[in-house]
Amino acid sequence: MAGSLLARKHLSADGLVALVRSSFANVPDPRPGKAVIPMADALMSAFAMFALKDPSLLAFDQRRHDDNLRSLYRIGRVPSDTQMRAILDLVPPEDLRSTYQDVFRQLQRGKALEPYVYLQGCYLLSLDGTGYFSSQKVHCPSCMRKEHADGTVTYYHQMLGAALVHPDKAEVIPLAPEPIIKQDGQTKNDCERHAARRFLQRFRREHPHLPVIVVEDALSANGPHVRDLLEHGCHFILGVKEGDHAYLFEEVRRREDSGEGMKWVTIRGSDPQVQHHFAIVPDVPLNEAHLDLRVTFVRYLEINETEDTSRMFTWITELEVTAATVWRIMWGGRARWKIENETFNTLKNQGYRFEHNYGHGDQYLSVVLALLMMLAFLVDQTQQLCDPLFRAAWQKLGTKRLLWERLRGLFYDYRLHSLREVYEALFYGFVRLRPVIDTS
Numbered sequence: 001m002a003g004s005l006l007a008r009k010h011l012s013a014d015g016l017v018a019l020v021r022s023s024f025a026n027v028p029d030p031r032p033g034k035a036v037i038p039m040a041d042a043l044m045s046a047f048a049m050f051a052l053k054d055p056s057l058l059a060f061d062q063r064r065h066d067d068n069l070r071s072l073y074r075i076g077r078v079p080s081d082t083q084m085r086a087i088l089d090l091v092p093p094e095d096l097r098s099t100y101q102d103v104f105r106q107l108q109r110g111k112a113l114e115p116y117v118y119l120q121g122c123y124l125l126s127l128d129g130t131g132y133f134s135s136q137k138v139h140c141p142s143c144m145r146k147e148h149a150d151g152t153v154t155y156y157h158q159m160l161g162a163a164l165v166h167p168d169k170a171e172v173i174p175l176a177p178e179p180i181i182k183q184d185g186q187t188k189n190d191c192e193r194h195a196a197r198r199f200l201q202r203f204r205r206e207h208p209h210l211p212v213i214v215v216e217d218a219l220s221a222n223g224p225h226v227r228d229l230l231e232h233g234c235h236f237i238l239g240v241k242e243g244d245h246a247y248l249f250e251e252v253r254r255r256e257d258s259g260e261g262m263k264w265v266t267i268r269g270s271d272p273q274v275q276h277h278f279a280i281v282p283d284v285p286l287n288e289a290h291l292d293l294r295v296t297f298v299r300y301l302e303i304n305e306t307e308d309t310s311r312m313f314t315w316i317t318e319l320e321v322t323a324a325t326v327w328r329i330m331w332g333g334r335a336r337w338k339i340e341n342e343t344f345n346t347l348k349n350q351g352y353r354f355e356h357n358y359g360h361g362d363q364y365l366s367v368v369l370a371l372l373m374m375l376a377f378l379v380d381q382t383q384q385l386c387d388p389l390f391r392a393a394w395q396k397l398g399t400k401r402l403l404w405e406r407l408r409g410l411f412y413d414y415r416l417h418s419l420r421e422v423y424e425a426l427f428y429g430f431v432r433l434r435p436v437i438d439t440s
Helices: 013-024 039-051 057-061 067-073 081-088 093-109 188-206 223-231 246-258 326-349 365-386 388-397 400-413 419-428
Strands: 117-119 122-135 144-147 153-165 178-180 212-216 235-239 263-268 274-287 290-304 309-317
Touching: 013 039, 013 067, 013 093, 013 365, 013 419, 039 057, 039 067, 039 081, 039 365, 057 081, 081 365, 093 188, 093 365, 117 326, 122 188, 122 326, 122 365, 153 188, 153 326, 153 365, 178 188, 188 223, 212 326, 223 235, 223 274, 223 290, 235 326, 246 274, 246 290, 263 326, 274 326, 290 326, 309 326, 326 365, 365 388, 388 400, 388 419, 400 419
Parallel strands: 122 212, 212 235
Antiparallel strands: 117 122, 122 153, 144 153, 153 178, 235 309, 263 274, 274 290, 290 309
């Protein structure tokens, strides 16, 4: 059995921790002189807190003298909660992007991403915005703010998340998210568009040759963003809605009435009681303000005769859509939901506590902690994808929450030498010894 649970060395839990620790050693330290607690130790301590799914910074602080932190996470000096907040508040968020790249390159070298190639040699890259902090009391200079009619103010932080997804894969591969800042504007549309522009610029610098099809919701189907996608060499499948894209839908109706350039495709799937109807309308203008942006409109209608229900989805794309590719286009467009379901919902509801305020600070702390939590999620997803021992322990325990709970329990009660030892204990079981009472 043990032989079947061997992981690719650099994509195992211990290999990934070593990679993250090595990458953190290259993060600049803005503090003058030689610091008592190195920057890499402070970053690694916060990463360990999120890897262990500790419910608060105070809970982590209560274990900071545990030798397991040093042996498993390679931390020389673990800062107190106050020290950690003070140190990480100084770290510009962009300094953490290289660590995401290091993990991503390891996935590429290990050929773990090859199964994610989806259509025409491209990966699906899902983008979406989400909030991770909100308060009417706690705030910092970089907080966004919403003024209410009663005079109160809500301070909040948001980010634009990005992940490689695949309709047939449970795991998602998050890239470094882009913080949404107050200079991005007051409306959700403006904020996400400006953040997306910065994301695309950085994405192409970091991954100049990665072929992607960007999948997003209807908020992103606007002229400036489509031009940004094309400028950075990205294909796209974007949702559209009649209420938001009236000119586009009117043009589609005109084509349907005249039959001009229309193509209808019906596909029978594995269930004969479910019909799949497609309308393909090529070369239509995106909207009246951007008549030169020509896209292909795709409408998908699913009719379930057994349940007497129907569902409809609509997208635009610059990809060529044929009877042979429309099914893949449809599933690619629907895979956008994976960044909401498998990423944000997991972070908020499966032990990561994405919306918990671990610390806010005066400069960058809130954003840095969110990036480190997302990095811990990336490492977990990589283990889930590449480490059969991790998957075996998870499947044996049944839920991620129980996996994290048992993992923390081992940390409290046993002296450990590696994360592999932790997962072996969780999967194979271990001898429970009576406690040795230390009365010295």
